[in-house]
Amino acid sequence: IETQLQPITRTVLRIKLTITAAFKWSDKIHGTTNQQFWIWIEDPDTDNIYHSEYFIITKKQVKLEEPQIIIFTIPIIEPLANQYYVRAISDRWLGSDTTTIISFHNLILPERHMPHTGNFKRIII
Incomplete structure (x- = not known):
């Protein structure tokens, strides 16, 4: 499982998982x-x-080693934890599971209050 993180706001995180059967x-x-x-x-x-x-992995995805992509958002709660776990577990097989760590050490969140850019012009009619 590969992970990509993208902060949407200071309180919402977009996560993209790329899952390839092993x-x-x-x-x-x-x-x-x-x-x-x-x-x-x-x-x-x-x-x-x-x-x-x-989620379901098809026979074709396994045979062709095609990844499955899952995208979702989760809340960010401050103070930010050091890491979260991504756990994937088979619905049918005991012991068929994996855990991936999502580290937040290098995650840069947007500023609390976005600065005013001054790009808005006043329109007079």
């Missing part, structure tokens, strides 16, 4: 269509879950 497909084991997973974003300090989603 297993070889076998019709005998996995069936002929798809595999189902759950993914969520978790604060390890408070155990709060900020987003959860059910």
